[in-house]
Amino acid sequence: MIELVKPGGLVELVEAFFDESWESGNGPALKKFDEMMLALMEMVGVGYGYATKLADLVKESGLVDVEERVFVVRYGQGVEDKGIREKSVKQMVGTAKVVSGIANGLLKEKMSDDELRAFPDLVRRELEERGAVFRYVGVWGRKPAR
Numbered sequence: 001m002i003e004l005v006k007p008g009g010l011v012e013l014v015e016a017f018f019d020e021s022w023e024s025g026n027g028p029a030l031k032k033f034d035e036m037m038l039a040l041m042e043m044v045g046v047g048y049g050y051a052t053k054l055a056d057l058v059k060e061s062g063l064v065d066v067e068e069r070v071f072v073v074r075y076g077q078g079v080e081d082k083g084i085r086e087k088s089v090k091q092m093v094g095t096a097k098v099v100s101g102i103a104n105g106l107l108k109e110k111m112s113d114d115e116l117r118a119f120p121d122l123v124r125r126e127l128e129e130r131g132a133v134f135r136y137v138g139v140w141g142r143k144p145a146r
Contacts, residue, residue, distance in 0.1 A: 002061050005143045011063060012140040015051040017070060026132045029122040032111075033096060036103040054139040063141030070137050076127030089127045096123040 005011055018037050024030070038048045055068040075092050079085035100119040103111075111119070126132065 002063065002143060007143055007145045009143050010140055011058070011143065012138065013054055013058070014136055014138045015054060017051040017135040017137040018048050022135060024133050024135075027126045027130055029119070029126040030132045032119070033099065033123065036099045039103060040099065051137045054137060058139050058141045062144070064144050066139065066141035068137060068139045070135055072133050072135055074131060074133050076131040077129060078131030078133065089124060092127060092132070093120050093124045096120040 002011055016037070018034060018041065024034075026034075041048050041050060055066055059066050073088075075088040076085060079088055097120045100116045103116065
């Protein structure tokens with residue numbers, strides 16, 4: 001990707017920041033979502049804390065003026081704007097459908113087929129009733145001018 005950027009151009013990456021040390025306060029369905037993400041990140045070989053390495057990777061790639069910010073995004077009930085609240089629920093439920101589908105083979109010992117099928121609806125209910133928060137990391141840097 002960096003090779004495609006013109007000299008002086010910016011590259012920005014934003015990734016979900018899953019970290020076992022952070023207590024989100026999310027409910028049981030979204031804590032289960034975190035467990036699924038852990039299993040998936042381990043399966044693809046990047047590990048749970050892969051986003052913590054982004055700034056170093058960007059620096060190693062040759063970008064300069066690299067900056068990093070960690071931020072929290074609210075979903076569902078915790079979002080004041082009704083339109084954005086509804087979109088946040090829809091986005092997270094869609095993600096829960098994909099993740100539970102992929103996790104089906106990974107979590108057989110932790111979740112039954114029925115639990116995996118019901119999971120997106122549990123996520124929707126939890127978001128609508130109590131909301132949730134997730135952390136993201138943004139990293140950006142500039143490709144040096146020649």
